[in-house]
Amino acid sequence: MDVLEIAIIGVVIVVFILVGPKKIPELARALGMAKKEFNAGTQTAPTTTAAPTNGAPMGEDDLMVAARRLGISTEGKTKEQISAEIVRKTAGA
Numbered sequence: 001m002d003v004l005e006i007a008i009i010g011v012v013i014v015v016f017i018l019v020g021p022k023k024i025p026e027l028a029r030a031l032g033m034a035k036k037e038f039n040a041g042t043q044t045a046p047t048t049t050a051a052p053t054n055g056a057p058m059g060e061d062d063l064m065v066a067a068r069r070l071g072i073s074t075e076g077k078t079k080e081q082i083s084a085e086i087v088r089k090t091a092g093a
Helices: 003-019 023-044 060-069 079-092
Strands: none
Touching (some): 003 023
């Protein structure tokens, strides 16, 4: 037997002695329900994106929306080029 297997068996025996045979199914049920609730919570959690703070880089979609609002053409341009045009246009406004 491996040392890890012996350690696992030892932990199981200690838990069995400390908790008692009647409490082990209840403990397992509680752990299962907690895992189920956690999984359900992570699947239904809303995924929102926060607005960028001052100095924070904008996402690609935010960049495109800002460029369109300012009347900047984004076709065939890199993010850096679009960002530079936005800065020039807003600095001159």
